Structure formats: C-alpha cells, structure tokens
Amino acid sequence: MDHFSCKNTNKMARRTHVVAGLGLRPCCFFCVMEEKDPCVRKAWLELALRDLHMTRDDTELALTLSFIWRYAMADPEDPELPSLGIFECMTKLLMKGLEDLEWLRTGQNVYVPYYAAHIIGSYTMKKPEFAVKAVESGVIAPLLQLMRGKMSWVEKRVVIRALGHLASYERTFEAVAAYEDEVVRLAMEIAATCVDVVYEEFVSVQEREGRVKYHIDLLTRGLGGLEMEDQKAEEWASQLQCWSLHLLSCFAYKQRSISLICNKTFLKKLSQMWGGLVNHNSPAGIGLIRIICYSKLGRGKVAESRELILSLCNLSRSSDDWQYMGIDCLLLLLKDQETRYKVLETSLFYLLDLVEIKALNDRPNLGDRITRVLLMDYNTKKGFIYTHKTQTALKELWKTFVERRRRERSDNQEKVAETSVVVNLIKQQANHFLRVGDIEGAIKCYNEAIGLCPLKLRRKRMVLYSDRGECFLLLGEVDAAISECTRALCLSEPVNSHGKSLWTRSRAYDIKGLSRESLMDCIMFVHVRCSRGKIPYYAAQMISKQMEATWLFEEARASRLRRMMLKEKNHLTGVLKITEEPGKKKEGMMMQMKKPDPLD
Incomplete structure (x- = not known):
C-alpha cells in the first residue's frame, strides 16, 4: 500500500x-x-x-528508498536514521539484490541496489562516525560486488562514490584498504573505460526502446526525450570518472599503490582526465596527479610521461580553474633534482610566461616562486649542462627579472614618468605601422617599448604584450601569440581578466587544435566583456565549435565510427574476394581453351 x-x-x-x-x-x-x-x-x-x-510490494520499496535518499541528501548529518539501523538495512537490501536475481528482476526491485548504495554514500559524505557505523554494518562486501560489475555502470557510479567517502576517513580507510589491490585496479579500469562504456551502452543507442528502461527512469525520471537523457548520461559518466579518480587519490594520499597507479598507459589516459567540462567543480585527474607528485616515486613516473608533462604545461598556461594545480605539479617536479632535468627543457618555455604573475588561487608571489625554481641552480658551477636555447632563456630571465628589478628599485617617480612617456611614443609608432600593414615594423616597436617599460607599470606592459601577441597571430606565429597573451593575462588584475588577450589566445589555441584551452579562454572572454550585454556572434560560434570538439563522448564516438568503417571495409573486401574468385576460374578456363593443341 x-x-x-x-x-x-x-x-x-x-x-x-x-x-x-x-x-x-x-x-x-x-x-x-x-x-x-x-x-x-x-x-x-x-x-x-x-x-x-x-517488503513485498516492489513499488512501495523503490519509492521508500528514493524518499530516504532524498531525505539523506537534504541533511546528511542528521543522526536519526544512521542511529536506528539505516546501514544494516541497506546492507541487507544490497545482499538480497545480489543473491536473489529472481527477486531483483521483479517489478521495481531493480532500483533497490542503486538507491541503497546512494543512501550509504549520502550519509557517509560528511561525518566519519557515520562511515564507521556503515563499515561495522558490513556495507563494503556488497559494494565491492557491485564495483566488480555485478549489475551496470549506473550502480558503479553510486558505489564508487560511497567507497570514496569511506576511504577518505582515517578511521575507515583501512577497511577499504583490506581490498587495496582489487579496489585500485578496478578504480583505474573504471576511470579509463567508463566514458566509452556509457557511450556504447547508452548514448550511442539512438532508439529509445533499445535503452535500458530503468536507466532512463533514474537519469530523467521518465521526463524529457533523448537529448535530456544524453545530457544526464554525460554528467553521470563524468561523475563516475571523477569519483573513481577520487578513490584512487585516497590511496595515493596515503602513499599506497603509487607504483600501480603510475602505470604508463594509465598516466597517458590520466593526462586528459581533468574532470570533464560538465564536472568543473572536481579536480579529478589533475588532483590525483598533484597528489602523486608529492611522492618521490610518483614524480619519477610522471616525469617519464611526455604526454602528461605537455598536458601539465598547457594547463599551467591556460585560464582553466585548475591552472594553479598544473603549476604546482611542474614546480614539484622542477624542485626535485632527480626529475628537474627530465622536465626542464619542456616546461621552461611555458613557465617563463608566468613569471610576472602576482597571486593565483591564494598563492601569493607565485611569479617570484616560479622564477626562483627556474633559476635554482643557474649560478652553480656543477650540475646539468643546458642546451644553448635553455641557457639563453635562463640568462634572459636572470637579466630581466633579477638584475633589472634590482636596478629599478632605486628609480624615482620622475624617472619612471619620463620612461613612460617614451614608451607611449614608441607605442604610437607601432600603432602607425599596424595601420599601414607593416606588422614586422610594429613588432620591432613593441619589442623596444617592452624592453624600456618599467616592471612596476604592469597595466602598460599588459597592453604592450597583448598588442604584440595580436601581431604574432596575424603573422601566423601561433606559439608566440599564445606566449605573449599569457604574459599579458598574468599582468591583468585579477589574473586572466584581459578581454583582448583572452580572445587572441582563444583563436591561437583553436589553430593549434587545443580545443579545451580555446574554450576556457573564450568563456572567460565572454564573462569579462559581455557580462551585461549580448554575446557576440563570433564568440558564440567559437564556443559552439569547441563545445562540440570537447564533448565528453567525442573520442568514444570517433573510435566507434572508426570501428564501423573498418568493419565495413573488411566486409567489402570479403565481398570483392568472393566475387573475384569465380571470375579467375572462368579466365583460367578461357586461357586453356585458347591454348594450341600440341597434336595440331
């Protein structure tokens, strides 16, 4: 009833x-x-x-569990149900669903494991004492069975969430770690494959009748069509990946299973798992990488992954929410003498663009920290022998941001004002060259102006860098344009808030095929310039283009398309082979007929 x-x-x-x-x-x-x-x-x-x-009525049971989950989410710290046996109840329901398949397939009972695991996760996400009660009630064993794939990706999503909460507390970590090797391997596998699984099993099924009905009901409550279901599936796939990475982070934080997590293939995939654009509140992949970089073994493994280092470099020079984490990782690698020279040649030219940054995400004097780390052994006699390009870059860094800064400290206001006037005159000349189409001439003027402009005149330097970046983009020098715009954005207040530089860099990233970075810059550009007005058509076009390119399932879709094309190709090859064979036999018979008889 x-x-x-x-x-x-x-x-x-x-x-x-x-x-x-x-x-x-x-x-x-x-x-x-x-x-x-x-x-x-x-x-x-x-x-x-x-x-x-x-409970005999399967509909009433499913509705009851749905209600309890909402009740838990409304106040996850309310001790009433946890003190009265909610975890024992959920454990019994999970075990019943896993052991009695006939019962599970009856009516609405298929929803029971999902809600039961979700309730466990909801009540354990904030209070460690609730997590202790859950572990004592035996929730880990059935959760592990679901994590192994006893049902589907939908249940895995809430199971991973619950296990992640249990693993995040000191008092319950060891209960999860009792299954450490299996849990870590499963979490790695789920993180690496879940997007493909959700696409193959749900999103790519375009006929609604072919989709699992209870998955549809859980995703959208039966409201909305395919588009809404796809959007929700994208969100859940991203959450499944993020929560899997969070579970791995719990082990990495304890310096556990580092060598297992730092598998070369997994690290390569991890370089693309920032968390997904639909999960912008979770650091996910980059959060795990930063934790790994706190251990010596982890730094050694990360330094060996070229794909991961390049991803960290691109992240550190972007307007992504997790930019500061990319910088943190690179600095940790550069401060370690055993990994410094493996990553310096690659990371140096990205970090050089950030040395004038003041503060980022509660990290004061970040630019000075970057400068000190890059010049850490610059004046020492022994050590690594740099390439000529690296040596030149470090020498320029020393001259500009160490020696020049010391000289300028003694400059009085009058001298700074005089220099500012000269810089303005040179900038006017550069603008004239731009108007007549002499871009190279304009760049020469900007070079001279930036060389003269005092470091303390941050806004003026920002404009000069931004204008020079636009010139480089006009010449097709994309990397130089990105570098100049990044330097300008570091000088803006707050960081990454100069509209012109954001738009120039977004276009440059687009040309390089760095869709995520281009999208982030374009979104920031719209936020800075168009917060009160209509979004310009060109910006809307760029966002639409990059959203399509960075769609969570884009790689899975492309991979499926390639498989289908290969299958079609093999099928056609087989058909041609079958049709060619009779022709060959016929041709052979004709040749025999034309052959002269030796008795003639």
Missing part, C-alpha cells in the same frame, strides 16, 4: 502492527516519518528499517 492510498483509508485500517506500549504502527514508511511523538517515531522507524528488506 503506498502513502497516498494509506492516507485515504480508515485510520484504524492503516495500522497493522501492535508495538508493546505504543499501540498500532502504520504500515507505510511515509506515515512513520510523519509521526510527531519522538519516542513513538523512534520505535516505529527502528522497526520499519529492520523489516524493510521483507
């Missing part, structure tokens, strides 16, 4: 159980939750949770 029919029946008919000293108990869990007397409510709830796994 559901809550609504229960409410409309005779009051006495709604009472089915006699409780000593309390009278009759409602047959409906929702009615129990409405009880005002705290003593009666507590006793009834305890009984309801104890007997919930024996």
Whole structure:
C-alpha cells in the first residue's frame, strides 16, 4: 500500500502492527516519518528499517528508498536514521539484490541496489562516525560486488562514490584498504573505460526502446526525450570518472599503490582526465596527479610521461580553474633534482610566461616562486649542462627579472614618468605601422617599448604584450601569440581578466587544435566583456565549435565510427574476394581453351 492510498483509508485500517506500549504502527514508511511523538517515531522507524528488506510490494520499496535518499541528501548529518539501523538495512537490501536475481528482476526491485548504495554514500559524505557505523554494518562486501560489475555502470557510479567517502576517513580507510589491490585496479579500469562504456551502452543507442528502461527512469525520471537523457548520461559518466579518480587519490594520499597507479598507459589516459567540462567543480585527474607528485616515486613516473608533462604545461598556461594545480605539479617536479632535468627543457618555455604573475588561487608571489625554481641552480658551477636555447632563456630571465628589478628599485617617480612617456611614443609608432600593414615594423616597436617599460607599470606592459601577441597571430606565429597573451593575462588584475588577450589566445589555441584551452579562454572572454550585454556572434560560434570538439563522448564516438568503417571495409573486401574468385576460374578456363593443341 503506498502513502497516498494509506492516507485515504480508515485510520484504524492503516495500522497493522501492535508495538508493546505504543499501540498500532502504520504500515507505510511515509506515515512513520510523519509521526510527531519522538519516542513513538523512534520505535516505529527502528522497526520499519529492520523489516524493510521483507517488503513485498516492489513499488512501495523503490519509492521508500528514493524518499530516504532524498531525505539523506537534504541533511546528511542528521543522526536519526544512521542511529536506528539505516546501514544494516541497506546492507541487507544490497545482499538480497545480489543473491536473489529472481527477486531483483521483479517489478521495481531493480532500483533497490542503486538507491541503497546512494543512501550509504549520502550519509557517509560528511561525518566519519557515520562511515564507521556503515563499515561495522558490513556495507563494503556488497559494494565491492557491485564495483566488480555485478549489475551496470549506473550502480558503479553510486558505489564508487560511497567507497570514496569511506576511504577518505582515517578511521575507515583501512577497511577499504583490506581490498587495496582489487579496489585500485578496478578504480583505474573504471576511470579509463567508463566514458566509452556509457557511450556504447547508452548514448550511442539512438532508439529509445533499445535503452535500458530503468536507466532512463533514474537519469530523467521518465521526463524529457533523448537529448535530456544524453545530457544526464554525460554528467553521470563524468561523475563516475571523477569519483573513481577520487578513490584512487585516497590511496595515493596515503602513499599506497603509487607504483600501480603510475602505470604508463594509465598516466597517458590520466593526462586528459581533468574532470570533464560538465564536472568543473572536481579536480579529478589533475588532483590525483598533484597528489602523486608529492611522492618521490610518483614524480619519477610522471616525469617519464611526455604526454602528461605537455598536458601539465598547457594547463599551467591556460585560464582553466585548475591552472594553479598544473603549476604546482611542474614546480614539484622542477624542485626535485632527480626529475628537474627530465622536465626542464619542456616546461621552461611555458613557465617563463608566468613569471610576472602576482597571486593565483591564494598563492601569493607565485611569479617570484616560479622564477626562483627556474633559476635554482643557474649560478652553480656543477650540475646539468643546458642546451644553448635553455641557457639563453635562463640568462634572459636572470637579466630581466633579477638584475633589472634590482636596478629599478632605486628609480624615482620622475624617472619612471619620463620612461613612460617614451614608451607611449614608441607605442604610437607601432600603432602607425599596424595601420599601414607593416606588422614586422610594429613588432620591432613593441619589442623596444617592452624592453624600456618599467616592471612596476604592469597595466602598460599588459597592453604592450597583448598588442604584440595580436601581431604574432596575424603573422601566423601561433606559439608566440599564445606566449605573449599569457604574459599579458598574468599582468591583468585579477589574473586572466584581459578581454583582448583572452580572445587572441582563444583563436591561437583553436589553430593549434587545443580545443579545451580555446574554450576556457573564450568563456572567460565572454564573462569579462559581455557580462551585461549580448554575446557576440563570433564568440558564440567559437564556443559552439569547441563545445562540440570537447564533448565528453567525442573520442568514444570517433573510435566507434572508426570501428564501423573498418568493419565495413573488411566486409567489402570479403565481398570483392568472393566475387573475384569465380571470375579467375572462368579466365583460367578461357586461357586453356585458347591454348594450341600440341597434336595440331
């Protein structure tokens, strides 16, 4: 009997159980939750949770669990249900679903494992004492069975979430770590494959009848069409990947399974797992990489992955929310003498563009820190022998941001003002060259102006760098344009807030095929320049283009398309082979007929 029919029946008919000293108990869990007397409510709830796994009406059970999950999410720190046996109840329901497949396939029971695992995760996400209760109730064993793939990716999503919460607390970590090798391997596999799995099993199935019905119901509550289902599936796939990486981070933080996590193939895939654009609140992949970089073994493994280092370099020079994490990782690698010279040649020319940054994400004087790390052994006699290009770059860094800064400290306001006037005149000349189409002449003027412009005149330097970046882009020198715009954005207040530089760099990134970086810059450009007005058509076009290129399932879609084309090619090859063979036989017979008879 559901809550609504229960409410409309005779009051006495709604009472089915006699409780000593309390009278009759409602047959409906929702009615129990409405009880005002705290003593009666507590006793009834305890009984309801104890007997919930024996509920015969599958629809009522599914609705009850859905309600409990929402109740938990509304106040995950409320001790009422955890103190009355919610975890024991969920463990029984999970075990019943795993052991009794006939029961699981009956009506609405297929929803039970999903909601049961979700309730465990919701009540353990904030309070360690609830996590302890959950572990003591035996939740880990059934959660692991679901993680192994006993049902589907939908259940894995909430299971990984729950295990991640349990692994994040000191008091319950070891309970999860008892299965360390298996949990880590499964989490790595899920993180690396879940996007493909969700695409293959759900998103690529364009006929609604071919999609698993209860997956549709869980994703959108049966509301909306294919488009809404696809959007929600994208969000859930991203969450599944992020929560898998969070679970791995719990082990990496404890310096556990580092060598296993730092598998070369996995690190290569990890370089693209920042968390997904639909999960912009989770550091996910970059968060795990930073934790790995805190260990010596991890730094050694990361330094050997060229793809990962390049991804960190691109991230450190982008307007991504996790830019500071990319910088952190590179600095950790550069400060370690065993990894410094493996990554310096690559990372140097990215970090050079960031040396004038003041603060980023509560990291004060970040530019000075970068400068010190890059010049760490510049003046020492022994050590690594740099290439000529690297030596020149470091020498220029020393002259510009160490020696020049020392000289300029003694400059008075009058001298700074005089220099500023000269810089303005040179800039005007550069603008004239631009108007007449002499881009090389303009760049020469900008070079001279930047060389003269005092370091303390940050806004003026920002404009000069930005204008020079635009010139480089006009000449097709994309890397130089990105470098100049990055330097300009480091000088803006706050960082990454100069509209012209963002738009120039977004276009440059687009030319290089760095869609994610281009998208981030374009979004920031719109935020800075168009917060109160209409988004320009050219910016909307760029965002649309890059959103398509950075779609979470784009790689899975392309991979599926390649497989289909290869299959079609093999099929055509087979057909041609079959049709050619009879022709060959016929041609052979004709040749024999034309052959002269030796007796003639």
